[in-house]
Amino acid sequence: MDLAGERQPSTLTTALEHELEEENRRLRKICQALMERVESAGMGSAPYGAFEHAVLLAEQVRERTETLHRTLDELAEANARLEEARREAEAANASKTRFLAAVSHDLLQPLNAARLFASALEEQQLGHEPGRLVHRIDRSLADVELLLGTLVDISRLDAGVLTPDIAPFSVAQLLDVLAEECRQMAGARGLALRYVASSAWVASDLALLARVIRNLMSNAVRYTESGRVLLGCRRRQIGGAACLEIVVGDTGPGIDAARQQDIFLEFRRGDADAKAQERGLGLGLAIVERIARLLDHPIRLVSRLGHGALFSVTVPLVESVPTPLETPDRQRLPGEEVLAGSLVWVLDNDRAILDGxxxxxxxxGCESRLALEVSELEQSLDSAEAAPDTPAGPRVVMIDYHLADDEEDGLSLAQRLAASGRGIVPILITANHDAAIKRRCREQGITCLLKPVKPLRLRQALVHLLS
Structure with missing residues (x-):
């Protein structure tokens, strides 16, 4: 039994070894088949190297995907911060615009009074030296007005809150007054003005277009040392549409072709050595370009060094549309003796403006009745109606738009007085350039003047209404 027991383990071991050898041969065949399959798939003669390379690429893809996700998360956070900064910037810009509008109104009140006093002094028969000093005061105040108006305009353009009020009007209503202003400015510098009047009618925002033409004329006078300034119009056909090209030219130093685009950028000015260049911010032509773009009125510049410059703005022509607001040009105005002895009411809550x-x-030669409050104005009007010696004719009432907080606004009061049937003709005076106010005035047939009031424009309006 001992011998039989010793032979049994040996037999079992041999059988096990045989089975293992068979399994090994079978696995080798499978491995060989797999290797042949890999090699036949184009992996080259180094299948395991290719496999390792694929694994490495997969790892790199995973890492770069994770990096991309982190970058996208960072970009999302950055965009959120930028969006918040944009909202804050827009809020700050809107706040700046409201602040400038409020400050400009408060500044325009004393400025308006100062210009009224200066204009009143210029009307007096003063000696040469006092007259020269008064004229310089008025010019300095005009410069302050221009700078303040420029800052407010550029702020409103930046904020996108400047809305044009497009309406038909006679171009003479605009250019006659501007020509007289330019004649005075040019005369003070020894320059001549050639003005070519026009009877055409155009469609635009009168106040914004006046800002464009006034800035162009101011530049023409400022940069011209000798010679003349031209203001005129010519009819043109552009794309089959009838247009009017309003031209402002000068005999100044001219503008080099390489700089003709740059001068429409902010804070770009002409020859710094030219006289009278200490005034201005270099924003005049930037405002001209941006307002013209807002109005869709093309701007053109033709200039050569040493041969002056010619700026023009092209405005759509329209058929003549007579309205109660049409102001006759200077040549058609009746004699200004109509002002002598006339009675004019003025309502403003600023005593200095009333005195001015x-x-x-x-x-x-006018007699004025002044009022600080609406009740005071109405009492004065009632007294005039009852008085037998009150001059006949329309009762012109100049009304400030911004009245006391507990009173109606000046435009509502003007509409109420005009509709009262008492022969009252209101003139609204305001520092608010809102297009809605101008549109309401036009619809109601009420003359609207902007502060600081231009004495020439006021005088023409009074002569027209009183006659």
């Missing part, structure tokens, strides 16, 4: 208006109107 009294002085200015008195220089024209």
């Amino acid at each position: 208006m009294r002085a200015l109107l008195g220089g024209w």
